[in-house]
Amino acid sequence: MARIICGTNELDDARWDGKTIAEIRRECKSFLNIPDGARVLLNDDEFVGTEDRALGSDDELEFVKASGEKGYSPSPRFLIPSREEPNRPEPDVPARPIWIWTTPDNDSGGIAIAA
Amino acid sequence: MKRTLIVGLGGIGGYLAEPLARYLDSSGLCRELVLADGDVYTASNNDRQSMRLEELGVNKAIAHAKRLSRSFPRISIRSCPEYVSERSIDGLVVEESVIFLCVDNHATRKLFSDHCRRLDDVLLISAGNDLTDGNVQVYWKVNGIQRTAPLDKHHDEIRFPTDRNPAELTCEELASLPGGGQIIFTNLTAASLALNAFYAAMTSKLSYGEVYFDVLTGRSNALVRR
Numbered sequence: 047m048a049r050i051i052c053g054t055n056e057l058d059d060a061r062w063d064g065k066t067i068a069e070i071r072r073e074c075k076s077f078l079n080i081p082d083g084a085r086v087l088l089n090d091d092e093f094v095g096t097e098d099r100a101l102g103s104d105d106e107l108e109f110v111k112a113s114g115e116k117g118y119s120p121s122p123r124f125l126i127p128s129r130e131e132p133n134r135p136e137p138d139v140p141a142r143p144i145w146i147w148t149t150p151d152n153d154s155g156g157i158a159i160a161a
Numbered sequence: 162m163k164r165t166l167i168v169g170l171g172g173i174g175g176y177l178a179e180p181l182a183r184y185l186d187s188s189g190l191c192r193e194l195v196l197a198d199g200d201v202y203t204a205s206n207n208d209r210q211s212m213r214l215e216e217l218g219v220n221k222a223i224a225h226a227k228r229l230s231r232s233f234p235r236i237s238i239r240s241c242p243e244y245v246s247e248r249s250i251d252g253l254v255v256e257e258s259v260i261f262l263c264v265d266n267h268a269t270r271k272l273f274s275d276h277c278r279r280l281d282d283v284l285l286i287s288a289g290n291d292l293t294d295g296n297v298q299v300y301w302k303v304n305g306i307q308r309t310a311p312l313d314k315h316h317d318e319i320r321f322p323t324d325r326n327p328a329e330l331t332c333e334e335l336a337s338l339p340g341g342g343q344i345i346f347t348n349l350t351a352a353s354l355a356l357n358a359f360y361a362a363m364t365s366k367l368s369y370g371e372v373y374f375d376v377l378t379g380r381s382n383a384l385v386r387r
Contacts, residue, residue: 051382051384053294053296053373053375053382054294054373054374054375054378054380054381054382055380056382083317085315085316085317087315090384090385090386090387091387092314092315108384110315110316111296111373112316112318113267113270113287113289113296113298113312113316113318113319114289114290114291114294114295114296114351115265115266115267115289115291115324
């Protein structure tokens, strides 16, 4: 079965056998996160030809992902706040309480403070 | 190996410098390590890069060279406190060099790719990352024979860079360069994979020319590059 690769994403599925490179690029773009204009390698070699070439069951097709630079990425950036976007709207999520346990002087138990 | 270079002592280069120096010192593989970077440490680097507070304002190459020299006196460690340019690359990257290229712009990657193509024996390992993913490319040439593809062969963004080498920028332009969001764990992964590729080449077991990784999914994918 044909193998399709983009970065760390891979597909091994006989359903792609016989599909053209153009069809695969279009149908797998979202699933494999294929960058616009990504260069194509066929069986580890630079592909020279038109993208209406159909994939054989032994073929390996790669859409080359660009080298990383400066931290810009299509990955979601919600993990850390961006210092470069001062007008970024606040997420619509209620604040969660922060529980701080303090050690009481008389050992009667912890005290939870919701902030 | 005549010389080992680390170009870029920021998020990636700053973390591979010590383990590399330790390995060179103990293995005796190479007794010359050159660190090159035109940047200085600023307060904002402290959240991610390997810096010490007393190194604020110090050139990154000089700072690391001082640290490593104290720990590994058997290696000759030199610093080149400027961005590598077309003018300086000939003197820095010589035959039988191993280069860890840890920069964040394609123009410098192209500079090194073009220069290394002209050499007969060279190992160029280029690492880069975005927020949570990245890649390491390896260009390896032995006795004039390319064992893996040049950096720009399958990467148009390197072959036709739209950014500029920092060596060509004025101080004002450098200060206004946008910084992307980065995560220390992604930098560490890129550094580790670069060192893995180095070890694989040194033991003649390197079977790939590029490896992609993603810290969120935990996946990495090593690919042949001819």
